[in-house]
Amino acid sequence: MWERIYTVLLKEFRSVLRDPRMRMVILVLPVVQTLIFGYAVSLDVRHVRLGVLDSDQTPASRALVARFAGSSYFDVVAFPRNETEARRLIDASDTAAILQIDAGYEGDLHGGRTAAAQLIVDGSDSNTARFVVNYASVIAATYDSAIVLDRVMRQAGHTVPVGGIDLQPRAWFNADLESRNYYVPGIIANLVMLVSLMLTSMAIVREKEAGTIEQIMVTPIRPVEFILGKCAPFAVIGFLNVAMVALVGLYWFAIPLRGSFALLLLGTAFFLLSTLGIGLFISTVSQTQQQAMMTTFFFFFPAMLFSGFIFPIANMPTVIQWLSLGDPLRYFLIIIRGIFLKGIGWSLLWTQFASLFVIGAIVMTFAVKRFHKTL
């Protein structure tokens, strides 16, 4: 039995890795992708590009601009001279917002009246716009308080003790709120899922399309042996990918690995059980490689997005939250993030392992049964 499994395994390894370009795709590309995507996937908003339309051109108006420029959130990049120019900057997405100060600003301010300024925000990127609105209002409110207090002191001739809240944020697990720490482990999980799903789902269909499956059927090999031999190379490739990509995460992106690497590999094993099972299942229901690929994608895309990789599960509609309970990626993400960022171990993660195991066992059984039938 082992000999037969070994033969299939060897054959599968050869047929996948025979083409040097394929070796590149499987072994080098995940690393390159992690590098690029590790930088690209981030919803952090920093250095918002701000344009300033200052029609007042006084020390007071420049002081307001300095408040924005001095904050780490805004970069003043353009000085449009009139509203048409300002409009063009926003239309062409050259700036995300325009601070507009009309003539008479300083007069109002020094006359003890309320001076008005306008902030025009490009709402089409709602994520950035939300951030801009929030921080601009914080900057304006802080500046307003400083001026009011200054006026009062000048009138009263003595200082007024004004306290207020001193907000002290403590972000656990990721003190600098570095989004890379959050996303890179997720990218590892996604890449492994995509590669293992695609390779397995194409593996059996390819033999069907080429007609070689008939030849295999007439050999003394048993279905279980065939499946084991077919899956094993992809499991090996999957492990290899996790290890390589994790190294990139650790040494290139300096993601902390606070937990146990062995536990991470164990989690990978549990996760691969379900992705290989799903790939196998897709392979049995598809007739051509094209169908296999599209079906894989039909599964992969929702699985990626409903897993909590980018979009928080808590914000999804209840039905989707239930659906995501069947998503193996969801559990693997909690495991991989937990091990990397929080350094938590078996005692807190065993439920995730159990869920992965249950999903994997069900999917595998189903795929193997289905495979028997198609033979």
Added chain:
Amino acid sequence: MKLRRLWAVARKESLHVRRDPRSLVLALGIPMLMLLMFGYALTLDVDHVPFVVWDQSGTPQSRDLLARFTASRYFDFRGAVGNYRGLEQAIDRRDADLGLIIPPEFARDLDAGRAAALQAVLDGSDSNTASIILGYTQGIATGYNQGVMLAQIRRATGTSPPTALDLRTRIWFNPDLESRNFIVPGIMAVIMGLIAALLTSLTIAREWERGTMEQLISTPVRPAELILGKLLPYLGIGMLDMVIAVLMAVFLFHVPLRGSIALLFFVAGVFMVGTLAQGILISTLARQQLLASQVAMISTFLPAFLLSGFAFAIGNMPAAVQVITYIVPARYFVAFVKGIFLRGVGVSTLWPEILFLVVFALVVAGASIVFTAKKLR
């Protein structure tokens, strides 16, 4: 180039498509699924943040501060905890995303005009959500501080001073800041990239694998006829997807469509030709379906998803990655689609994007014809 031969190839290819109804259903179903997912289920908006409080002060001042949090639509009060351990547990179990700690001397400090500490504990592992929550918290704290200051001044001088600075915010294009309006137009570019990856990347590799390429070579069909003929049926499917996507965006998700519809479809066609030709080029070079599918996925779908700026702002990426995005055609299409839908701008603003897409389509279609010619010889 003879139109008759081109047409024959196109007919042969559409027969392939028709004989495989499942792929056709998936080619139309996947885009709808993606739009439904992004339109209904996936949102970047952070609302109703659950929070707990450890109020050691228990004074009118601390309750006043809490009232500001509970009144905000951004926060949902999930209860008070009696000690640090309780707060820790609430965050560990993800019952709360924010824990506020009000120290015992809170009211005393405030009344004395000193800075009163307010500790905000957040789960930082999801940094995006955490920084948004932090921003909201800061907003509330700033508002509260203004109130405190005015009260202090009234007590000291007996008058209430007027506001000094009034910053009025106007939000253009998407006044309610709906993330749906932001995501749905952009996702169209991702869908188009995907169709190219899933459909055309396999078409020529399949012919090589099955040996039918030899038969095609022995016919009088020329490379240009072969490529364009293969492209046509998929262009039809792609445009059908585009029509479905636009209809869903406008009528189901009520995304405003402010620009020219004709221009939208014209440029979508150009973008489709470019990405479909890219799929064919990959197919020609790979000659093997497994390889072609992997390369297509990596070179069309993933960049369109991650590097196009459809959800992840390009301006926040490091310079080296930003440079890479300049050769991602989806980047230009995303900018174009958002311009047409939300801003209602036209050729005068969007010409650089359109120009790039036209050049890209010509170059890639030309390249795939040249490479096919080489392989055929």
